[in-house]
Amino acid sequence: MLTDENLDSGPSCSKQIEEVSHTEGGEDLTIPAEQSTSTTNVLSRTSSTDTCHNIRVPSPETTTVLLSDTDSSDDEENTWKKVLFPQKPDLDSFDSIPLQSRQFFPSRTRPVSYFSTFFNEDVIELIITQTNIYAEQNRSRNWTPVNSVEIKAFIGMIIMMGINPLPSIDLYWSSDPFFRNNEIAAVMPIKRFTKILENLHLNDNKEMPSREAPDYDKLYKIRPFLELINKACQNNAKNTTSQSIDEAMVKFKGVSSLKQYMPMKPVKRGYKIWTRADSATGYVFEFDVYTGKRDDNTTEVGLGGNVIKRLTKKLVDERFQGHVTFDNFFSSYEIMQHLYDKGIYATATVISRKDLPHFYKKSNKGKNLKLDRGEMKWRTKKNVAFVAWQDNKIISFLTTAFHPKLDKTFCDRKQKDGTKKAFQCPLAVLQYTERMGGVDRFDHLRSTYEVSRRSKKWWLRLFYFCVDLCIVNSFLLYTTNKRVHNPLSQLHFRLSLARGLINGYTSRKRSLESEPQYLKKKPKMSTNIQKKIGVDEDIRLSNVGIHRHEKIETWRRCRMCSTKTNNKRSKIQCSTCKVALCVVPCFDLFHSSD
Known part of the structure; x- marks a missing residue:
């Protein structure tokens, strides 16, 4: 007693x-x-x-x-x-302070306006400048410099591709109507899209320091872009009084010294990103890409306290008064006391640290504590409390906000016979469970319609991550705007955003209606192989009665009989297949299976 x-x-x-x-x-x-x-x-x-x-x-x-x-x-x-x-x-x-924007948005503000506060003109100008420089440095063939309107349309296209994912990019321009997406294909030809993607760049390679230089940065290729996005995330929303810090994983299986292997995570291989987010909504205030070994020859593995100090530095500068939650990777008595000295309350799980109570260390991290379910042991040191609570197993916490003896509640646990029994537990358990899921909420929203695609460029996955981050943050500001009635779902928000970025832009010289339903060059074949028609048989051979002659203004090569050595042209095309054909005998031969 x-x-x-x-x-x-x-x-x-x-x-x-x-x-x-x-x-x-x-x-x-x-x-x-x-x-x-x-x-x-x-x-x-x-x-x-x-x-x-x-x-x-x-x-x-x-x-x-x-x-x-x-x-x-x-x-x-x-x-x-x-x-x-x-x-x-x-x-x-x-x-006391929920998520709210620093800017005023009327009730009818379009999603593209929210997104533009994150992906602002500085970001667009950076992409335009560096992409054109990179294309010039590489002497990219048939390159036309990009501009602001085209880059916004390009971003809108990859957002649409995230909503409607296909195995490969070229399928969006396919002649098969099952795959073809006319809304994407109408913006620009596939050659222009892949040309922009090939030359997309975010920093000047010629100014990159050598690996031996003291100012060498592993993230040089994307550093200016990361800084602009980080700054926008912090400037567009007021700091909430309950935040969580955790790691987010960006999938990447290529070759990179930044790649991490996390066998217990859903994304096992990829980039690790330290993230500080709002506990209730998942809005990301700040993030930091883990780069491994640092200049002082130490690594962040086992030094999670340094991550906490970096991600809370701006909170300390703003004299933040609230609560921060994080898990056992970051927690220690020293970091908890440090945050309290800076005016920040914190709660975290803890497993193995040197400066913990003696009874916990001598019991093999609590495994040998003989406690019944609902029992606990606790100690305090200065402003930090430690509590080991017995649930199915021992769960240990450090907290500067919830005293384990005074702040208690109850939790229901299902018994073998199906009934529920209430057990006493520290309030820190409840509060940790409610406040720790901020980064997980962000990950859930990001992964639902993510724009990310496989690429040999190691930094492109981080670029896609930042695009998704800007979309999720703008969506959260939109949904938490009290002036908005009947807000859109994330699916419709992304679709409206993509259409707003494209804004009717097209770089095509002719409309899709006048275009044939083949976009790829015919492969070279020997004369003894049957010629590929280029129109799917389900269209070419079905309902032949609806395929009629249609006059066109220009001479085009006959899709049936024209070859390199024998150029045959016609002013007649099929009204359904949209390919030029000689009236006799090619039109009938084209629509027959013989």
């Missing part, structure tokens, strides 16, 4: 003030009067409504098991003690 005699007196408990006795789970806990009010508020607030993720206050009909923390037999420790927090955070303030 935990009483006044084995509860060490901390700095906040040494004041000569009136004490109020609370009873929890059969044991008395002595709490200073100045903290008793806030404790009662926390417990009453937790009990007022049911909570999500199977964690809630039990109803009278639910079997309830109240279990106390069984730590009265633990050895005394010099640094980690059973004392109350000196701080008293206002838990309601962690949800």
